[in-house]
Amino acid sequence: MTFENTREFALELDSHDPLAKYQQEFIFPEIKGKKAIYFTGNSLGLQPKRTKEYVDEVMTDWAKLAVEGHFVADKPWWDYHERFANPLSSVVGALPSEVTVMNTLTVNLHLMMVSFYRPTPKKYKIICESKAFPSDQYMLQSQVCFHGYKPEDAIVEIQRREGEHNIRLEDVLAKIDEVGDELALVLLGGVNYYTGQVFDIKTITEAGHKVGAYVGWDLAHAAGNIKLELHDWNVDFAAWCSYKYMNSGPGNVSGCFIHEMHHEDTDLHRFAGWWGHNKERRFMMEPQFDPCKGANGWQISNLPVLSMAPYLASVMMFDEVGMDALIAKRDQITAYLDYVLKEIDLEVSSTFEIITPAENERACQLSVFLHGEGRPLFDYLLEHGIVTDWREPNVIRLAPVPLYTSYLDIYEFGQILKDGINNK
């Protein structure tokens, strides 16, 4: 499609947008009394209006039923997580038995490491990306030390080539081959949080398996953003937070995937708790742990139902919309943002360098180096109603989240950006 950087063209795109109606489903922050343009759904998604109903339902059940709510609430609390199985498995391309919701993301990655990182002196290395999200780095370092290995020896980082912003697939595959038999685990982010680069999960997973390693994915920036086929790609495990693209609220619960091929593997260690125990016998208070079948067997504690309620509200919305429709809009609106940035670039003295890769390796995020600009531009944008994310030295990350961003938002952002640079 040939785009135009005009208000009329943006409005025209909005009028044909099948997801436009979802903008009404969200609550936008206001800046100086005006609805903000929100580009930071990759950090914290907006609150859907329907979320409050889900939370209120739990509050009301608790008030009316107290302890009985575990079993007789409309959505009983004791197996509340099972309501996620169908809709969430379609978001991540899994079998319903392969997904569960529990804990928070970094905690789940630690728990997955208990099962899938079992180093021996011959096979103890982990491959990850350089400049991975800090929590992942700390998590990996502490796991390696816990097992008595040295991070500088056991953790192998895939580097970017000199002068390049993104990691090349061929370099990932070469590193996997190079570490070979010593490789115990590959753990990467499905979408890099800084650049928005999307990794080829299928190919990398296959390559890891070929050398006998487990392959797990941190899908913090991928869940609800990219097409995932975790089951078909034979991913061993994955975890994601629910508060970025999945709009479940600050710091909220994490989703977790464990491939069916591991469900019956009694050699896998796991840290157990009563909510992972055989559902039918959970309240018999038996001394011997007998795990539930499937990913639910990795549950530990009684469920944080008040946290799960907002995630359930959101997952139901994703189920309603469907990932294919979401991705179709994502591609078009990200392309429009890309186009508008390049048009504005021609009209101002500064240079924008989009460090996110091109179409086939990106999703809903453009990270832009603003050469010749600094923090004052970010402040200007915020004062004028645009919420972006600033990373030192002068990168802004822009996520035109398809569920609640309009094409008009993109056009207006472009105009404000231009004014912010010209009025310096």
Ligand SMILES: *Cc1c(COP(=O)(O)O)cnc(C)c1O
């Ligand atoms: C956001 C994010 C996290 C956050 O982890 P929490 O445990 O939820 O704080 C971890 N890893 C990546 C890659 C992220 O983008």
